[in-house]
Amino acid sequence: MKNTGVVSVNHSERAHASLGASKARQWLACTPSIRLGEQYEEETSVYAREGTFMHELSELYLSYELKQMTKAQLNKKLKQMKQNKFYNSEIEQAVQIYVDVVTEKMNEARARSKDPLILIEQKVDFSPWVPEAFGTGDLILFSGNRLEIVDLKGGKGVKVSAVENPQMRLYALGAINNFGVLFDIDSILMTIVQPRLDNISTDEMQVDELLEWAEEVVKPRAELAFKGEGDFIAGEHCRFCKVKASCRARAEENLKLACMDFQKPPLLTDDEVVEVLTSIDQLLSWAKDVQEYAFAMAMNENKQWPGMKLVEGRGSRKYSDENAVIEVLTAAGYNSDVIYKKSINTITTLEKELGKKAFQELLGSLITKAPGKVKLVPEEDKRPEIKASPEADFQ
Ligand code: SF4
Structure with a gap:
């Protein structure tokens, strides 16, 4: 059996199990989180679509490597894929790095054994444990x-390591479950290739070790997660949780950080300052999630948050026609020192130089004001409330 890669898989429609491997870090740490998040729809980001495209492109090259298509077929399909909005030279280079790593591994596998099993985009079942x-x-x-x-x-945001990576381990379990009987496997090598961050990492495990982890760690936690039971535990894994903005456990964890129980003396010690500094990113990221969630609900679903309202932010002024401003001021007798610095003075500077009245008389019609960004602010804010609707165009 060899070279049984499946070319026709639709990457964007890859089926997702509720306790999927890609979310394993989350449900292993916080077992009730997946069921709690089921009330929210799965969102597809532009990054996810770009990732899907990269998988499709890599599969095309690997199919050719595996002699599953001719050069002419490859070129024809490649021509189509180059029309895709995600295609560019940076993506091409990144995919080539992955294809090179995989090709080398396939060659090594062929050198190690005359009959290797090479599977691309292979669905595996790890339901004996999850x-x-x-x-x-x-x-x-x-x-x-x-x-x-x-x-x-x-992705090129966060580095992902293969070391102790539960997603990779679950794929390995699935592969052993589906095909292990055909081979006398003793070691497993798991590699993540993240070309856009120049990140290639590998972890190695013995089969016994993996099966022990599966029985002792995965199985009991997966059973809890499947039933939506267990404790809510906040941590790094919250980053991709669907309820991260409104989760009470995460809020409590972050508020605990914000209200650290500092001991006397009245000035913070160096250690306490460091404790604050090291918590800032986590606090900011949580606060930003809550802010974005509340704003999106107010803008898109007319959600009325008690004591809050939507207002238009401060707009910014700019000259509609800089030459006309210069002409007007020159004709009005202002010398160039008033009009220019190195470039035309800013609106605030000119307003100061001319005085508000003259500024308005001379330039009022040459100033445009872009609408400010809509913000969610406390009710006491002096700005008038604006009504939002999903259809409203705030541009
Ligand atoms: S945000 Fe974190 S603590 Fe809350 S449910 Fe999700 S994973 Fe659990």
Whole structure:
């Protein structure tokens, strides 16, 4: 059995199990979070669509590598893919890095064993440990007594490491569950290739070790997660949780950070200052999530938050026609020192130089004001309330 990669998979429609491998870090740490998040729809971000495109492009090249298509077929499909809005030279280079890593691994596997099993975009089932769960491995490779799992990460935000990565381990479990009987595997190599961050990391485990982790850690926590039971535990894993903005456990954890129980003396010690400094990012990220959530609800769903309202922010002024401003001021007898610095003076400077009245008389018609950004502010704010509706155009 070899080269059984599946070319026709629709990446954007990859089925997602409720306890998916990509969310494993979250549900292993906070078992009730997945069920709680089910009331919210799955959102597809532009980054996710870009990632999907990268997987499709890499699969095209790998299919050619595996001799599943001719050069002419590759070029035809490539021509189509180059029309995609996500295609550019940076994406092409990133995908090539992944394809090179995978090609090398396939060559090594062939050198190790004359009959390796090479699977691309292969669905695997790890339901013996996680109820109803399955996932799709980018590359699964059995050769000799080794199983290799390779995963492409298209993101360039946060570095993802393969070390102790539960997503990779679950794919390995699924691969062993589905194909392990055909091979006498003893070690597993799991690699994440994140080309846009120049990040390639690998973790190695023995099969016994993996199965022990599956039985002792995964299985009991997956059972709780499947039922939506267990304790809410906040942490780094909250970043991708659907309820991260309104979750009480996360709020309490962050408010605890914000109200640290500092001991006397009255001045903070260096350690306490460091404690604050190291909590800032987490606090800001949580506060930003809550702010974005509240604003989106107010703007898109007319949600009325008690004591809050939507207002238009301060707009910014700019000259509609700089030459006309110069002409008007020159004709009015102002010398160039008043009109110019190195470039035309800012509206605030000219207003100060001319005085509000003259400024208004001379330039009033040449000043445009873009509407300010809509903000959600306390009710006491002096600005008039504006009514929002999902259709409203605040541009
Ligand atoms: S935000 Fe964090 S603590 Fe809250 S449910 Fe999600 S993962 Fe759990």
